[in-house]
Amino acid sequence: MHKNDFLSSDIKPSGEGMVWITSMGLAVGLTMIVFLLGMIVYNGLEVFWPKSVVRLELKEGSTAGLRNAPAFAGEIVKTQTKAVQSLGADGGSLLRQREYQLFVGNKDVYGFGYKFIDNAEIVGESRPSEIVVAERLEYGNAIFIPKQFTLADGSVVGADDPAFTATFDRQVEEGNERRAEIRRIERDQIGAINRQLDAIRLGRRAIENKGGELSVSDRQELSDFDATVATLQAEYEILAAKARGLRELQGANKIVYTTVDGAERTLSSGDLIDYYYPNRLSFFDKVGVFVHRFWGFLSTEPREANTEGGIFPAIFGTFVMTLLMSVAVTPFGVLAAIYLREYARQGPFVRAVRVAVNNLAGVPSIVFGVFGLGFFVYFVGGNIDRLFYSLSLPTPTFGTGGVLWASLTLALMTVPVVIVATEEALAAVSRGSREGSLACGASKWQTIQRIVLPASLPGILTGLILAMARGAGEVAPLMLVGVVKLAPTLPLDGIYPFFHLERKFMHLGFHIYDLGFQSPDSEAAKPMVFATTFLLILLVVCLNLGAIMIRNHLRKKYKTSTF
């Protein structure tokens, strides 16, 4: 046979075409994930990176700037080109024009924080080193050139004074310390007094509700109450006076500054939170500012309708809710799955239950929210209030949305995930292991408990991971059963009984929605939306990593082998 005959077309390599199509599927998915995550991570972290502030010189007579001033300053946020119709003799051809979006700050002066400016209006730009960006309690950041500090004792420290920076630092630090002190007095100490007054009010109502003639001991108790209220009132007066004094001190020292466009303003140094000279920072200084601002974002409470400040309560609320949900959903789902798989006689009824469970996973989450509101909040919570908290009615305790009801609602929503995963894990435990155990004289439950459950724990945890990821990212049902825009207290704190399951809470997912769509200033909220999204993803990743580590540990421990 000739060589050529042997290599006829039907034995030539034809290649594996499907590998391209399948790999394309993966590539498209991966690209989308990487792009989405990359965008969120970049935009979420960029918020905290200090940008330099540019002073823009406008052309003669231009009114495009701020307050008709010849120059203004801001951080360049975005550069884009827009198409404009020319008005020239060529009959309206399209011209491409560059424009900048700047964060100009000083919302108290301008009424807005962001501004667009055409490149054509600009004749010069510089980065003056004396410009300061200051974070303050109200109106967002201020961008200005400092003039002087007017201190309470009448002395003045000018911006050219060598002691100016030290004064600035000290003023900011003292202001922050006093603010923390005021907060401690008002929230902790006066809060404790209020709680005692509340308890007395309830005690009094309990005695009054008895009706009829008051007994001697009751009357004694009532007069005791009056005495305690008087002492508490006195304590309150002292604390309130102390707080008032501190507040006055907060306004005693003032900084005088001018904005780059020439407006002069005075700000109490107690309103300053932080400041930096953006155009003087080296790379490492910038890293320092970045870390500082990021940490502030993680650890402080929101201010100014959530558009400024941090998101600590939302992180904490999400974390507590997700954990409570996991604690509720795991036993519930695992027990149900054990019955379905191990005890129930497999037949049409069990198959129908299984189909129903799977369909439950497809029910829109808002339906669960409505159910949670009707069943948990109004029915269960309402009855708990009637039975145990009747004295504080009509103010509801458990009869309103709270972290417990939110967790249970989400647990209900995610239970199908856990049931399905657990059932699969149980089914994967080999018949050999079960029979081996039964042949040793173990009962059915002993077999499940000692052999089947340990071997299926990794699978159960997989289900829990999926449930957590779904629960932590859910928003719609939570709006009905306990999430609020701003919660004054955390669901877990140092006040007895530590866990306050009836409290309303903040949640990262809802925070994103609130910032993005309910905020009075959408431009100002945009960076916060990215940063919050980044943190929500980070939190879910952390929770999942934790669960995955436990799972891997268990897998190693209970790895099943068949020969």
Added chain:
Amino acid sequence: MSTTFLTPTVSSTTMRPQPAANVAQPAVEGLDPAYIQIKDFSFSYGHSKVLHNLNLDIPERQVTAFIGPSGCGKSTLLRNLNRMNDLVDGVHHEGDILVAGHSIYDPLIEVIALRKRIGMVFQKSNPFPKSIYENVVYSLRVAGRNRKAELDEVVERSLRGAALWNEVKDRLHESAFGLSGGQMQRLCIARAIANRPEILLMDEPCSALDPIATAKVEELIHELKKEFTIVIVTHNMQQAARVSDRTAFFYLGKLIEYAQTDRIFQNPANSQTEAYVSGRFG
């Protein structure tokens, strides 16, 4: 049941392995020649009947082998002896099985207690995902016996009984999955005898083992029959000839022939038996 089963016999002369010529071994003096009685026993999975009116008596402290081609029902019968088939949906039986004169289907008998007295070794070794030690003491633990001294003693005795002690005594607390296939199967035997059952059921215990491991298990079976009544299902006719005292040949759910092992292999009464043992079908 009589307590004599729990003490090893002193007269080991009749029990010595005799691989060369399998001389007829009559039922041992003082032991029950019909320890397990299978009476008119039929069994079906759903609508398909897999065992038809079986009658056979299994003698005490001897090795009885069930042989026959695949699907003949020998494993099903074995799994009925400790009611392992109860686990399967839609099964039902007729007739009765008696152990030491008691019906195992008596509603007054707790199936868990029954399985404590009838150990089982499976075709595929199935150690639990636990340490070697915990595997052996599993039957004691589920019975609520947790005394350390007792457990230690049981582990050593059972592992010695399964000829595994010397190989694993230094790593009792390591995972059982670190053992070789043959060791795992011997571990399963140790686990099955830990609770001192009276009967040991073996469902093709060597089918997944190499010849050396098989030889070890077979040797072990010779030792174990001093203490236990052993019923073994095997596909391997040489193995049946080597280890068993009596052999039952099943075909299509019927008992074709049941006699002393050497008679089955050397002088079978039934032509089907002869055809099977001589390798002409099956």
